[in-house]
Amino acid sequence: MNLQQNSGLQKVTVTGGEKSSAQLKKSKLKRYISRKEIKSRVRKLAAKIDKDYKGKIPIFIGVLNGSFIFISDLVREVKLETEIDFLKLSSYGDSKISSGDVKLLKDLNCTIEGRDIIIVEDIIDSGLSIKYIRDLVLSHNPASLQFAALLFKKGISSLDFGIKYVGFKIPNKFVVGYGLDYAQKYRNLKEIFILRN
Ligand code: IMP
């Protein structure tokens, strides 16, 4: 579609139908984890959560933006009654390496005190973000706190606490898709890809 409108004040050109930059750059992507593998693993994690939280109403807290697809698939597989909230941290920007400086861009809206909290992350790399979130949530006295991460990069982080629900442990490669981005691109891919340099 290529539409030209004359509003009287200015000419507005609306274009569409072009290939997205994600499509154009697909050659840089190597398929790593298929839709089927993700689906099956998410189901297993949900079943474990159902068992572990029987009789409880946990609050799932998604870390924006990367976890938005994972959390939506995960909570739909969970059979428990749940509540959902989000927080947002500063991102890597357009870099593949953490600046080491974590900032809170959107705080929680829910009451944490006395509740069972499950933080949902897309990926744990250096572990800085998850450490920051843990301190933040613990300062509000939850009844319990656990973490679900779709991906966990092996041997990178030095966490002094466990991640109870891990989808896949992966080597130190930069991955995109299924919510994960590089410079805000590729989040909408259905599978997980390694982004080649
Ligand atoms: P950490 O603080 O170094 O553990 O990084 C956590 C955040 O960095 C994740 O929530 C992602 O948003 C982002 N990140 C880390 N590794 C990757 C990657 O391989 N692809 C896309 N985003 C990543």
Ligand code: MG
């Ligand atoms: Mg993230």
